[in-house]
């Protein structure tokens with residue numbers, strides 16, 4: 001696990017290769033095994049492979065999402081925010097588990113923040129995505145995870161990168 005966590009980096013450049021069905025299936029399996037508060041499972045995952053839709057998703061916000069256009073796969077993580085007050089935590093845990101499974105499968109991934117971000121001056125990134133993907137009213141969008149075969153190399157983390165000063169024992 002530590003080895004996987006050291007190797008996982010945000011990958012924003014992908015090879016022009018589809019993610020095979022077995023790997024997409026494993027990512028879905030992993031997402032659905034995510035824990036949620038009171039096992040409410042408020043999340044929904046929209047798996048997008050259609051290139052035209054992915055290109056539109058890449059325009060969700062003005063910064064930090066354009067690289068998605070060249071990604072073969074996006075998983076949009078939404079949750080029923082009327083079902084539980086901790087949907088943000090539930091959706092975030094699921095998104096992280098998807099990213100860890102992607103790394104385990106030899107794929108690269110990157111989180112694209114949607115909650116609290118704007119598409120333009122008048123429309124939220126969330127509403128832009130909800131309209132595009134026909135997500136019902138009671139759902140909120142936390143993020144999108146871009147996934148594909150890595151086409152950039154990033155140095156794995158080392159022991160020196162860990163900020164041990166953030167660890168406190170017994171009291172802060």
Ligand SMILES: Cc1cc2nc3c(=O)[nH]c(=O)nc-3n(C[C@H](O)[C@H](O)[C@H](O)COP(=O)(O)O)c2cc1C
Pocket residue numbers: 008009010011012063064065110111112113114
């Ligand atoms: C909650 C969260 C939101 C993020 N939002 C974005 C984003 O909108 N666009 C992006 O390119 N990267 C985004 N990232 C990726 C971070 O920039 C990245 O994880 C961070 O720089 C550390 O790099 P690493 O993932 O390679 O360890 C996000 C990561 C997290 C955890």
